[in-house]
Amino acid sequence: AQSVAQPEDQVNVAEGNPLTVKCTYSVSGNPYLFWYVQYPNRGLQFLLKYITGDNLVKGSYGFEAEFNKSQTSFHLKKPSALVSDSALYFCAVRDTNTGFQKLVFGTGTRLLVSP
Amino acid sequence: EPEVTQTPSHQVTQMGQEVILRCVPISNHLYFYWYRQILGQKVEFLVSFYNNEISEKSEIFDDQFSVERPDGSNFTLKIRSTKLEDSAMYFCASSEAGQGGNQPQHFGDGTRLSIL
Numbered sequence: 001a002q003s004v005a006q007p008e009d010q011v012n013v014a015e016g017n018p019l020t021v022k023c024t025y026s027v028s029g030n031p032y033l034f035w036y037v038q039y040p041n042r043g044l045q046f047l048l049k050y051i052t053g054d055n056l057v058k059g060s061y062g063f064e065a066e067f068n069k070s071q072t073s074f075h076l077k078k079p080s081a082l083v084s085d086s087a088l089y090f091c092a093v094r095d096t097n098t099g100f101q102k103l104v105f106g107t108g109t110r111l112l113v114s115p
Numbered sequence: 116e117p118e119v120t121q122t123p124s125h126q127v128t129q130m131g132q133e134v135i136l137r138c139v140p141i142s143n144h145l146y147f148y149w150y151r152q153i154l155g156q157k158v159e160f161l162v163s164f165y166n167n168e169i170s171e172k173s174e175i176f177d178d179q180f181s182v183e184r185p186d187g188s189n190f191t192l193k194i195r196s197t198k199l200e201d202s203a204m205y206f207c208a209s210s211e212a213g214q215g216g217n218q219p220q221h222f223g224d225g226t227r228l229s230i231l
Contacts, residue, residue, distance in 0.1 A: 032216060043225050096216070100216075102148070
């Protein structure tokens with residue numbers, strides 16, 4: 001069965017500094033990988049996805065993520081953090097071997113960007 | 116930008132009662148989903164729906180739960196005989212028909228269900 005691990009409950013970074021939110025996954029086939037962000041009292045907002053091709057994918061709001069097949073990782077990055085990036089970030093995976101659409105989510109990482 | 120809308124935003128129900136959560140997916144989407152998030156826990160898949168039938172369901176989605184697309188726009192989740200442990204945030208999502216599920220799922224803001 002597929003699974004996602006987000007090893008950090010919280011990441012603290014100063015505004016203007018680069019940020020990384022870590023994600024590792026486990027699937028039986030090839031993964032489709034997604035990052036979502038959740039602001040207070042809101043739903044999950046899609047940021048970016050990796051399906052195939054270039055290992056570095058770019059998404060909304062200046063975020064990018066790097067797919068590493070050998071390390072089964074898909075870390076979210078941003079070169080320069082903003083206070084407004086403070087939110088809860090979820091990594092999710094779909095196992096293409098299963099033939100189904102469901103996403104399996106990690107437990108989430110709270111990003112706190114200080115001024 | 117089109118959005119998935121969910122109503123109500125908060126539902127309070129007595130244990131044992133039936134509740135219906137409503138969702139309006141994005142209009143050109145063909146796949147529909149329900150997820151739930153118990154407070155402090157991860158987002159969990161409940162069910163996916165395509166072509167007017169359930170395409171996948173999780174172990175959570177037992178006979179207590181049902182889904183329906185009663186018309187061309189709404190997608191509902193019914194929970195019968197609610198239990199205290201059904202208290203959670205319920206998210207509806209929808210996606211386009213991509214190749215093998217490569218399209219992102221777009222989520223609504225959720226319905227917070229509180230069972231008393």
